[in-house]
Amino acid sequence: MTVDGKITTKNFTPVDFTSREDKTHLFRQRALGDAVLIGHSTLKHDNVRLGLPDPKMREARIARGQTPYPLRVIVSNEGRIDPSLKIFQTDISPIVIFSTVRMPKRYQDALRKKATLHLSDARSVDLAWMLQQLRRDYGVRTVACEGGATLFRALLEHDLVDQLNLTIAPYLFGGATAPTLTGLSKDFLPRSVRCTLTEMRTVGEECFLTYRIKHRRR
Numbered sequence: 488m489t490v491d492g493k494i495t496t497k498n499f500t501p502v503d504f505t506s507r508e509d510k511t512h513l514f515r516q517r518a519l520g521d522a523v524l525i526g527h528s529t530l531k532h533d534n535v536r537l538g539l540p541d542p543k544m545r546e547a548r549i550a551r552g553q554t555p556y557p558l559r560v561i562v563s564n565e566g567r568i569d570p571s572l573k574i575f576q577t578d579i580s581p582i583v584i585f586s587t588v589r590m591p592k593r594y595q596d597a598l599r600k601k602a603t604l605h606l607s608d609a610r611s612v613d614l615a616w617m618l619q620q621l622r623r624d625y626g627v628r629t630v631a632c633e634g635g636a637t638l639f640r641a642l643l644e645h646d647l648v649d650q651l652n653l654t655i656a657p658y659l660f661g662g663a664t665a666p667t668l669t670g671l672s673k674d675f676l677p678r679s680v681r682c683t684l685t686e687m688r689t690v691g692e693e694c695f696l697t698y699r700i701k702h703r704r705r
């Protein structure tokens with residue numbers, strides 16, 4: 488994010504304001520997950536494949552007993568996911584989509600050829616239930632969530648985030664229509680989320696922060 492907390496521009500363009508080191512940092516975090524999770528809007532705007540370009544990262548995964556690439560998980564309430572997106576043109580690892588029965592039939596038919604669909608009867612996906620399914624059906628123990636802000640905020644609201652990796656890039660955007668880390672919503676979070684800073688590293692002009700998120704008492 489920028490110094491003033493923006494994660495993209497007002498036009499929701501893909502992030503091009505961070506360094507090569509930050510991109511590698513993202514791949515390193517992705518490489519740790521049994522699964523990588525992305526919101527539909529980020530998938531649509533960034534058109535990412537969610538692969539791992541560095542063979543060493545894939546070798547390290549195999550040495551840890553993981554698959555070479557993480558399971559790729561997409562979350563969408565409406566389910567109008569374009570089957571021609573790049574992610575569906577790459578079969579490096581299975582793709583799982585969590586959505587609802589609101590997904591139109593023609594999308595269901597097209598996407599079923601490329602991914603496994605989990606469609607719930609509710610109007611929106613229950614994210615805790617989704618994580619339970621990932622654990623039960625796919626043996627997923629760690630999920631690397633790559634955003635965007637709407638999904639991250641929803642996970643925070645349900646107390647489902649353990650760690651936040653945050654890079655501060657040396658820019659200020661200003662404005663009210665470029666999303667911050669928790670999106671564009673004017674609403675406060677239901678309660679403030681307490682973080683503990685566990686690591687801080689500077690490389691060039693960027694600051695790489697790791698926070699542990701304190702869970703509410705359950």
Ligand SMILES: NC(=O)c1ccc[n+]([C@@H]2O[C@H](COP(=O)([O-])OP(=O)(O)OC[C@H]3O[C@@H](n4cnc5c(N)ncnc54)[C@H](OP(=O)(O)O)[C@@H]3O)[C@@H](O)[C@H]2O)c1
Pocket residue numbers: 488493494495498499500501502525526527528529530532533562563564565566567611612613614633634635636637638639641666670
């Ligand atoms: N700077 C960064 O590190 C960074 C990281 C990630 C993304 N971004 C940027 O952020 C922008 C997108 O952010 P965003 O906040 O608009 O989108 P997002 O969180 O990626 O996606 C929002 C969409 O995901 C689905 N979704 C979100 N929460 C859900 C839930 N609880 N249950 C079910 N589905 C849920 C919905 O899809 P449907 O509409 O299909 O129902 C929702 O509209 C892009 O411009 C991207 O480039 C920046």
